Amino acid sequence: MARHILGALGVAAVAVVALLAFAYRPAFAPIAPPAAAGFPPELVAAGETLAGAGNCINCHTAPGGPANAGGKVTHTRVGRFYSPNLTPDAETGIGNWSQAAFTRALREGVSRDGRHLFPVFPYPHYTQLTDADIEALYAYFMTRPPVKAPGRPNTVLFPLDIRALQAVWKALFFKPGPYRPDPGHDTRWNRGAYLAEAVAACADCHTDRNGVGAEQVGHPYAGAMIDGWYATSLDISPSPARWTEDEFFAFLRHGESPPHGVALGPMRAVVRGLARLPDDDLRAMATYFISLNRPSGRAPQPDIARALSPVPPATDVQKRGAALYLESCASCHGAPGQPPSVAHSPIGLSEALWNPYRPYNLLLAMLDGVDGHDGLPGAMPAFRRKFSNDDLIAIADYLRASYTTLPQWGLLEESTTQAARNDPLSLR
Ligand code: HEC
Ligand code: HEC
Ligand code: HEC
Known part of the structure; x- marks a missing residue:
């Protein structure tokens, strides 16, 4: 018996040593923080x-x-991750990181001291950046004012918090290396693919993940939950209006495209971040x-027709929802079948109503409103204090039934309770 236990312990010890050897990455020597004046201003601007x-x-x-x-916290299924300090403070930031250490972090997801980083940091995308773009990023971060701000520990469940295990994760799910242009497409398409995949990491939110946090390679951009919001599918748009190139461009440039509505939730910060791109x-x-x-x-045509001329409410709950809509929403979004007044785009076209799976985007827009700051359009009050869960359910039920041709959301009541509780981790 004792021999068996010793044997098992021996095997476990060998496995641990093998894992540590496999996971080992050397540290890069700390450097003295480089002088900001040493970086060319054009590089910093880029x-x-x-x-x-x-x-x-x-x-x-x-x-x-x-x-x-x-x-800043990112909520995931396995816990909360806090982003580290990227200012050039030598003690708590990346002040003593060389360009080589910074490049390795983006290309391989390894910290300066050799620790593996978790893929909540979207390095599986940034690995595709060009050397020139990584150098520009380094120049930008190293020329910011240093801020002393120690990192907050992540709250990740054991054993997923073991960084050495990330070496195994990488072996299974991570393809390192710069973006390789697709010869089947022209320069413009490849530039767009590079920006979307390597720079903006759009898939980080719009592609669903498997149980251990890797993006589902077979279904890119099929839509996914992020911080309680549903990042809409971008391969097959749920909204009744088909995307055109001009409208997609307008959405990224201005956070709004009238046949689709405005950017909501985390997408608003994404649009703000794109502001300096030409x-x-x-x-x-x-x-x-x-x-x-x-x-x-x-069939797109009947859907658009329904979105613009909704049918009357059928059930008692929907009738209550319609009354609440007339009282609280119609002054800006227009009476049913009428064009909006304050809002820009007809509410029936919003992907929030057409979302195939969950009503979260609609519920969160009602609960928290839409902020109109920073040059983005839209300003809608929050109704969190005004509406009970039953009110929210009635409005959502009514909008879905009257303005779309999709079946009612399953779990509408449960989803409403979760959205109103304001706990992003409980939203699935
Ligand atoms: C979705 C949020 C998110 C985005 C977007 C993001 N990061 Fe991070 N980043 C993190 C988190 C969280 C960590 C820490 C991961 C960990 O604990 O393993 C991190 C770690 C890092 C590190 C390692 C720091 C250290 O002390 O080890 C660097 C360098 C870094 N990020 C640079 C960048 C750069 C450059 C970009 C943009 C190109 C970027 N990050 C975008 C969340 C993010
Ligand atoms: C004071 C005006 C105002 C009121 C009242 C208002 N909204 Fe809005 N709402 C807006 C504006 C402005 C936007 C941003 C979109 C736009 O400009 O088209 C918006 C956006 C939305 C969106 C997202 C639309 C999109 O483009 O994807 C939904 C859904 C929504 N509102 C639902 C409601 C509901 C339901 C009510 C009533 C409970 C309501 N709103 C009340 C002004 C208002
Ligand atoms: C931080 C998470 C996040 C990132 C990164 C992100 N998105 Fe989104 N996106 C969302 C969420 C959440 C929504 C749903 C709310 C809304 O309609 O704006 C959304 C909505 C959209 C929509 C509207 C879809 C529709 O049918 O109405 C488009 C288009 C879009 N995103 C494109 C992009 C592109 C392109 C990128 C990369 C440049 C990107 N997103 C990066 C979270 C994100």
């Missing part, structure tokens, strides 16, 4: 554009906190995504 478009600044800045000093780059991304967009199989 880096700033990329850091915005790459969502780095947004994800490495806590709400109300100093820029790039970290502390029009040509956003048009290239539109070209890329339109090429992925397949016809949905639903």
